[in-house]
Every structure is written in C-alpha cells, then in structure tokens.
Amino acid sequence: MKHCHLPFEKKKGFSWSSTCIGELSEYEKYQLSFHPERPRSADYLEVFDGQEECLEDTLFGSRTIQTHRAELRSGDKRHKIMLIGQQSAPTSDFERLQEIMKDPEEMTAWNNGMPTPAAFVKALRAIQLAEAENRIIITLIDTPGADPTEESEAGGIAWKIGRCMQALAEVTVPTISVIINRGCSGGAIALSGCDRVLAMQYATYLVISPEACSSILFHTRDKAALAAEISQITAEEALHHGIIDKLIPEPEGPAHRFRAATLRSFHAALFNTAEQLAPTPRQSIFPNRVKRWSAIGRWENLSPESLALFEKKVSTRFTPPENNRFVLRHKGCRNSEGKRVFDPILFSALQSGNFRCEECGHRYQRLSAHDYCDLILDAGSFSEDPRTRFIADSDILNFPGYKEKLVEARKKTGTATALITGTGTIEGTGVVFCAANFGFLGGSFSMASGEKLFRAAEQALRLHYPLIIHATGGGARMHEGCSSMVSIPKVHVALSRVEHSGLPLVTIIADPMLGGLAIGAGSRGVHIIEHNAGNIGFSGRRVIEQYTGQPTSKAFQTARWLQERGFAARIAHPHDMKNELLRIIRQTTEKQQQ
DSSP states (O other), rough: OOOOOGGGGGGGOOSSHHHHHHHHHHHHHHHHHTTTTTTOOOGGGSEEEEEEOSOOOOOTTGGEEEEEEEEEEEEEEEEEEHHHHHHHHHHHOOHHHHTTTOOHHHHHGGGGGOOOOOHHHHHHHHHHHHHHHEEEEEEEESOOSSOHHHHHHHTTTHHHHHHHHHHHHOSSSSSEEEEEEEHHHHHHHHTTOOEEEEEEOOOOOEEEEEEEEHHHHSSSSGGGHHHHHTTTTTTHHHTTTSSSSEEEOTTTTTTTTTTHHHHHHHHHHHHHHHHHHSSSSHHHHHHHHHHHHHOOOOOEEEEEEHHHHTOOOOOOOOOTTTTSSSEOOTTTTTTTTSSOOOOOOEHHHHHHHHBTTTTTBBBBBOOHHHHHHHHOTTTTTOOHHHHHTEEOOOOOTOOOOOOHHHHHHHHHHHHSSSSEEEEEETTTEEEEEEOOOTGGGGGBHHHHHHHHHHHHHHHHHHHHOOOOEEEEEEBBBBTTTHHHHHHHHHHHHHHHHHHTTTTTEEEEEEEEOOOHHTTTGGGGGGEEEEETOOBBBSHHHHHHHHHSSOOOOOOTTTTHHHHHTTSOOOOOGEEEEEEHHHHHHHHHHHHOOO
C-alpha cells in the first residue's frame, strides 16, 4: 500500500515518537494536523453503534458536512447522539485518494473540503433534529475554512455560519466538539462553540492559516513558518490558553500511523465526556452554558490613571469644504472601464451617498465610535459602562509588535479597545448602546470585544433596555490567535439571553463588516444596513479574488447587492438611523404588550 510521507517524515532518524514530534517546527506540526492519511470524520464512525446517515442531499459543497444518527456505547451504557462531521476530503486512504484526484468532477464536488452555505444549512437541520429527538450533539472539526467565493457570499454564508453558532448556543441538549485534524477560521468555529471542546493531541486550532497570516503581516506568503510559530496553533497551546477543555491522547503516535489506538482513545474520552453531560436537566443546559462562556477569554483591566493617558472623544467626520460645494476626488479613483477619474465631487452629493465614491466605491468617511454615539443617541446622554470602560486587549501570545499597535490604536481612537459600551437614550427611551471603532486595528474582533458585548447584554437584561450594536470591522484579531475567534460563540450565548427575554436586539451594519464580526454580532437581531455600505459578508473581496483568480462583480457585498439577495430588509442613511431604530423599538414593545 502506498503512503504519503511529508518532508520531515523522510528525514534520517525521524520516528513518530512524541519526542520527535515535539521537536518539529510549528509549521511542521501544522502540516501533520492535516496529513492526507489522518482519519477523517467518516473513519471515526466505527467507534459508534447503529450509524444511520440522515439529511443527505446533493447540493454543492454539502458533502463537506456529514450527519449521522448513532449511539455511543460502553458496556451496558449508551447515549443517543447526532454526529455532525466535517469531512475535508473523500478518504484517508492515500492510494484511493490519488485515484479520486484524477477525476476533476469528483474533486470539484469536494470543494477542497471547504463548507458552503448548503453544508451549514445541513448542520443547522441536524442540530434541530437532535433537539427534537433528544440526542447529544457531537461535532467533529476538520476544515481549512469556509468557502471563500462570491457564490457562497450570495448564498449568505456569513448568516448561515452565524445561525449554526446561535443554534448551538440555544439548543437544549448537551453539545460536544472534537477537533480531529485542522480546525481553521469561521468554518471551524461555526460548529465548535459547544459545552465541551476536545482536541486530538496532534490537531491544530487556528483563526487564520499561516500562509494568510504571513501575507498580511509580512506581505509575502513565504514566512508562513514564522507566522505559525507566533500564532501558537497546536492543540496543546489551545489547552494552555483555555480555549479547549481536554486533549485526547494519540497514545502510540500520530493517528495516521497508529489509527486503532487513536480510535480507542477517542472513544474513551468522548464517552466519559458524554457521561458527564448527559444527566444535566434540559432546563439547566442554557444557564450552565452562560456560566461556562462567562469565564472564556482573557483581557486586562486598566487603572484610571492608565486610561486617562489616552481616553478622549475622537471624531472622524469628513470636514466639509469652506463653501460647502466641491470636494477633491480621492487619489487613484478609476471608473468601471479602468480610466482615471479626476473630477471633483459636489459635497452635497457625497453626503447624500453616505460618503462613498460613486465610481469606485472608495469610502471617504468611516465614523468613529464617538461619532456614532452622537448620531444615534440624544445629545449628552451616553454614559460608558464602568464595568466595561477599563477593559483592554491582552497580548497573550507576545505577538510581535502587538503591544505597540495597541498603544498606537488607543492614542488614535481615544478608547481602550475597538468597542465602547454603555447607556443612553433615543428620544428619551433608555438603551444599551455598543459602538465600534474601525480605526482601532480595523475594528477586528478580540477577546476584550467579546467580554464587552457579554457584559453589555447583562446590562440590558439588568436595566430591561433594548440592546443596540453598531457593527463594523474585520475578522477575529489574528494577534490573539484562536482565542479571539473562540469569543464569538460567547457573544451568541449573550445575545440569545437578550432575545429570550423579549428585549429588542438591533444590529446596525456599517462599512466594512466581515469575518468574525459578521458571523458573530453582525448575524444577530434586527439588521439595519447603512445606505451605500459595502464590504459586508464573510470573506473580503481581496481574499475571494486571490482564491478564485477572478474579479468579483462591481456591486459585490454592497447593501443593494445584499438586498437583491434577500439579506437586507432594512437600509437607512445614517441621518435616518435614529428614527429607524425608534420605530423598531416601539414596534417590538407594542408586540410584547399585545
């Protein structure tokens, strides 16, 4: 039988002992985690009894998530389970895989192991079915990430991932996740926000691939090995940072060479975890989940003296010309034909278009968090929550340059993090308001942001106020590694508490809103999208174009594009946003009173 040997496996003196593997570089450990012969979710089926595939369909990309009813048994004890397994490749048999790879149509159907909207819909249906049949949910995580194409964006992949996380947050049966190989980005976090998260000993759990991280940090993919090292992506490091609960030993060596021992270890760990969770009364599951997620994440608490060094009100409003007439065209503007555009723009036209260039989509203005408070809330009514005001981002990885970037961002924005939360009023109606700062490291989602949103939800519940979230920013912050991504399910649990209470939850979506923010807070509540906003979805335009090698459509990920596809029921100009919010709050309140 033919086997695949990675470069380090060919080195003289290498063995699959824990000592040899421990001496591998971080990037080599990353390669090991998705070795072509490591067991896939289909291989783990043999540790279950009575496997029955369900919810099968032929939609594109759907096969990357497979769903089975089964039983998890040990002796006379057994548990009914719903298995939701990510299948990143058709087989772990290398000889067979090589034959399958000769069939382009078959390989296309597997979509490089990246789940599409159809795959996440199948997972969502499986979660719902498990609840109806009172089955423990077990998710097996093995993915390079969700599908980064325009077709998946048109299918609402961000909202589908968000719905999966919301469903796992709210389902009234126990949930267990096992990272069996590589768990990367939103494709992984979609199904790993569970009551217990386990990981195989040689798995990896990461917010972004080393290659993509290298491209962003060093403007080249050639330093992926360095990016892997500083990002701390192994399962052992995930355990150290508290984002998984337990390592499952691969006792005799890595799973692709010692499969039988690994499957026995997997079964024992999974059964013991199921035994711990199964007795939990259904009415206690969600409160236990709230308690669990309240402890997830790490952040700093600044002293009043430290905060005073940079805290100030900062505005990023576009300064109108003296005569209130024309504004110089931004540099590098090109129309749809690729021709340079130099003509000045009438300020009133720029303002009515929400400061977006009508030729190329360039954004002339992105409002700061303080600007948004002034825009939405009654004058002088905002008061930052003292329980969140002093929370600041923590450099848990000692990520190169991160501390310096945080200092610079704090001075630039006048805030401790990319998010401020507190109370205010809208025409006299009390609300809890969360405002984001795109100027703070691109508004990227961090552990501190997750904690602030969690506490904002608690404040809304305590005061019985509507919760309004201004959402803008990019993905989870790579400087904090996978820890930032793991804070996203925490936000879902918090927002589900608000919705369960009957309080209005409204999300204002501004330009941009991508990645971790989109699948988290941006996917929840009643949405209002800013007029002429763009860059709204899961994968950004540049990522998609690099992956597909094709340009995206001109209107891609704009408010209008989303509306045409049924993902933007409400669009409002910033100057109309206050009235739109007030209407939603009053409508929700009236429905509750009926």
